[in-house]
Amino acid sequence: MSPIWHSxxxxxRHSEDIRKSRFLAQxxxxxxxxxxxxYVQEASDPSATHNCWAYRIGQDxxxxxxxxxxxxxxxxxxxxIEGQGIDRVVVLVTRWYGGIKLGAGGLARAYGGTAAECxxxxxxxxxxxxxxxxxxxxxxNLPRMKARLKDxxxxxxxxxxxxxxxxxxxxxxxxxLSEARMRIVDISRGRSEAYPLE
Numbered sequence: 001m002s003p004i005w006h007s008x009x010x011x012x013r014h015s016e017d018i019r020k021s022r023f024l025a026q027x028x029x030x031x032x033x034x035x036x037x038x039y040v041q042e043a044s045d046p047s048a049t050h051n052c053w054a055y056r057i058g059q060d061x062x063x064x065x066x067x068x069x070x071x072x073x074x075x076x077x078x079x080x081i082e083g084q085g086i087d088r089v090v091v092l093v094t095r096w097y098g099g100i101k102l103g104a105g106g107l108a109r110a111y112g113g114t115a116a117e118c119x120x121x122x123x124x125x126x127x128x129x130x131x132x133x134x135x136x137x138x139x140x141n142l143p144r145m146k147a148r149l150k151d152x153x154x155x156x157x158x159x160x161x162x163x164x165x166x167x168x169x170x171x172x173x174x175x176x177l178s179e180a181r182m183r184i185v186d187i188s189r190g191r192s193e194a195y196p197l198e
Contacts, residue, residue: 005087006124014118018110020098025118027091033060036090049097054078055090072104076112084119087127091115129174132197135184138165148183152176169197
């Protein structure tokens with residue numbers, strides 16, 4: 001069984017002072033790389049010494065050291081994201097240099113540690129794989145159909161009313177698909193069948 005990944009419920013921040021340098025980690029839930037890069041652009045502090053970042057959205061990930069020695073900032077931030085089991089997130093760690101050099105190992109620990117602590121403190125929610133289904137049903141079955149599918153976590157996206165019934169488009173957790181299909185057949189006494197939507 002694959003591990004359950006989580007995403008953040010809301011943006012979060014965490015700040016640390018490490019050998020006179022100030023590190024501020026800011027994390028934000030995102031759905032696309034464009035959102036991640038826009039957040040980095042918006043939240044970066046131009047007056048800071050470095051604005052290093054990483055994001056992970058499924059198999060799509062990137063990181064940036066923003067002038068720090070290669071591999072000492074962006075990669076440790078990405079490792080913190082993956083180590084915490086977080087997905088669909090961008091983390092920006094801003095550093096204001098305090099006059100004491102940290103060395104490559106110290107930088108990696110500072111960036112990765114600040115990012116990890118920020119994510120550890122953040123409120124999370126499990127990422128649930130969703131699927132989309134469509135179904136046609138008679139008017140008389142509609143209230144019961146909606147109520148029984150809602151019990152499975154289904155969200156109705158659209159309702160189309162026709163002369164002979166209603167077509168529903170819904171989203172529901174992937175692991176409830178077979179149960180939903182059985183309920184639809186049961187409620188309609190075999191006259192309705194679910195079909196997948198793209």
